[in-house]
Ligand SMILES: Nc1ncnc2c1ncn2[C@@H]1O[C@H](COP(=O)(O)OP(=O)(O)OP(=O)(O)O)[C@@H](O)[C@H]1O
């Protein structure tokens with residue numbers, strides 16, 4: 001493989017990983033934008049999506065649908081995973097965050113952390129501590145472009161991620177609910193005085209963000225071939241780094257941040273000892289927070305009490 | 307008071323607290339339908355709090371607020387808005403990362419009658435032509451005066467029965483203040499009742515029918531605006547004469 | 548009123564069903580309803596109980612509006628017992644415990660005490676200064692590895708390594724603290740989490756120094772020296788604290804010293820500065836409190852206590868590896884602080900024992916331990932954010948900022 005092929009290959013990998021991070025980061029950024037809370041449980045919601053995906057996909061595979069109705073199978077798998085996690089997201093919001101909306105930030109953070117621990121251990125108890133294998137539905141067929149091998153699965157996943165992000169952008173800018181969401185994020189009291197139902201808006205945010213995370217979870221499962229109850233943690237950190245890097249609260253920022261983190265990680269793993277690649281992500285996160293906490297595309301956030 | 311018309315808004319012994327600060331200590335007032343009423347008072351008297359309490363943002367601890375005879379003191383802000391009460395709060399509070407057009411659109415959030423909304427949009431643009439020029443610009447990048455016009459325009463977009471305005475003249479050039487007050491009269495003529503909070507007592511009393519004077523959480527004077535303009539106390543304290 | 552509560556109950560039961568049933572019901576592709584429904588049933592039972600209590604209280608509320616809840620009354624009753632007796636009694640109990648317990652129980656006791664001292668240290672950062680630290684366990688690791696490396700490479704004794712570990716821990720605390728000083732509270736949580744993971748990853752990957760995931764072993768136990776006049780001459784003889792009771796007493800002393808230290812800090816000028824920072828940082832800064840310096844100090848001191856506990860831990864086991872210092876451990880320590888009551892020393896001591904000892908004793912529950920920790924953390928924050936034994940001055944601050952939570956407000960959107 002020559003250098004162009006190598007670079008192209010790594011670029012595809014980076015875009016793939018970056019879109020996954022971006023999808024997860026969107027969940028953080030939307031929730032943070034609207035209630036200024038780090039949803040620690042978001043990583044677990046992502047994992048829950050991956051598990052629902054594997055459960056549904058395995059069942060459909062046994063029923064022979066993968067061969068007979070390939071596209072329908074994918075729609076069902078993604079649809080169910082996203083729908084369930086959307087409801088799970090609302091449940092988390094209702095149980096753990098809503099009662100604390102007027103409390104100190106420390107209480108809300110601790111409650112979110114509690115939810116995260118609870119969900120991750122719940123999944124461990126129900127799904128076991130070991131990897132759960134994802135049925136490989138895409139096969140190993142690959143397309144060669146300039147010597148780089150790109151699998152069908154990769155292409156599908158990248159396209160789906162892009163489609164989801166475009167859909168989100170349209171939703172937020174074109175629909176009534178999307179506009180209500182943005183208004184609430186920018187000035188909650190004013191939004192209420194204009195007749196926007198905050199509870200409903202927040203609930204919708206807690207459906208969309210986790211649903212995107214769930215889609216990312218299924219994608220990770222399809223691509224890496226396995227899921228584990230604790231995989232949410234590392235993805236959470238990286239997606240969070242992406243959200244911060246892009247500017248928390250900013251939707252395009254999350255997408256950009258996801259891509260950059262993907263590039264950094266793939267680049268590092270390609271040329272430098274890969275054992276240290278996670279250290280790199282953490283370092284990037286900390287450096288961004290220290291040097292430019294408002295991120296690349298974010299508004300400068302005012303200092304708020306803990 | 308000479309006014310006998312049916313009152314659109316009535317406050318009876320309203321008390322509001324911030325933590326342990328007793329900000330409203332029993333406010334009672336009544337605004338007749340179709341009127342312009344104003345509330346004047348020193349800084350920290352509780353004028354903004356009065357408006358926020360009416361809107362349900364800072365709920366009343368005690369007392370009753372009736373809108374068209376119906377108690378609204380337990381409603382949430384979005385429900386109060388749904389009844390037809392719009393507020394342009396202190397400090398403009400426009401959405402900085404939405405365009406002028408989107409800000410105006412948000413004003414009509416609860417309305418379903420698209421045609422009438424489009425009509426009202428044209429009307430707001432005719433009241434404040436500059437907003438039309440700036441329709442695509444982000445709210446946060448408008449000048450202070452433009453933001454104030456946008457805030458008032460946004461409130462009008464809900465076609466409110468009662469418009470609560472908190473210091474619309476704050477920080478504006480005298481000419482612009484005049485424009486805004488003229489516009490308020492125009493709005494009122496179209497049938498919107500206006501309840502106005504102002505530091506600029508002279509102008510406010512000039513366009514109002516009824517005036518209320520507030521001091522440290524209480525209403526200390528209620529009279530026709532023209533009478534208040536002649537009142538010695540008011541003259542000394544608020545009109546700088 | 549009752550209808551509203553019933554509606555709430557139904558909504559909660561529904562959301563809990565969503566949270567719990569698939570979580571616990573799907574082992575592989577098949578659904579096992581009994582286990583899931585059982586656990587869901589427990590939660591719903593609690594909710595129903597809560598509802599009944601509320602309904603009954605609501606009926607009686609008119610009669611005895613100002614009756615204090617039982618927790619308040621118990622607390623008052625406890626506080627009426629002279630302090631000296633309480634503390635003396637507890638100290639006596641702690642002292643004679645190894646004489647009555649078997650080795651396993653002593654071991655559990657030691658673990659509890661380690662976590663108590665960690666909780667007390669974290670309490671300085673979270674409870675007193677109000678900074679949420681999710682990477683606290685890193686300092687524990689620093690203490691453990693400092694002692695291990697010094698002892699294995701240079702043969703430095705426990706007591707000589709301890710101050711070095713403390714200093715190194717404080718330095719690390721400052722390194723982590725410094726860049727985060729100007730950060731908002733929630734960013735701080737993520738950064739400390741990141742730092743904690745970096746420390747663990749470095750320990751895991753730096754094979755040449757730390758032996759990577761295999762860990763280090765063979766460290767000497769702490770020693771006591773006593774004079775000996777045997778063989779005619781005077782000499783110091785080293786006595787290795789190998790037995791569990793001996794180690795127990797050592798950690799007990801460490802915990803007692805920690806308690807004394809934290810109490811003195813709490814009541815000192817520095818403690819007051821911390822509380823000022825916690826309540827309102829801007830105001831504290833404006834009124835002349837050197838916030839930067841005080842926050843750094845909180846980090847450094849918190850780290851120092853963790854470092855001592857870490858050194859003890861490594862010495863006791865004579866073994867250490869990076870997997871002792873997972874993020875989950877930080878969460879456990881945090882859970883102790885939260886359950887006990889943020890800022891409350893007796894609360895943390897009790898919570899440390901409850902959270903560590905209960906799952907150790909009921910081995911069957913061990914799998915559910917972290918699940919319960921998560922649930923406890925959330926439930927505590929929602930229901931009783933000030934903890935089991937609240938620090939008195941902390942109480943108001945953690946509750947909803949809404950100053951007058953009048954009855955209607957429940958029905959409103961909050
Ligand atoms: N969010 C708040 N928290 C605590 N106290 C407040 C808050 N808002 C207002 N107050 C207090 O309530 C009192 C009334 O404030 P309010 O804003 O209603 O005054 P105002 O009459 O509008 O003054 P101004 O003319 O300066 O706008 C003041 O003493 C003020 O300090």
Ligand SMILES: [Mg+2]
Nearest residue numbers: 353354355396
């Ligand atoms: Mg005001």
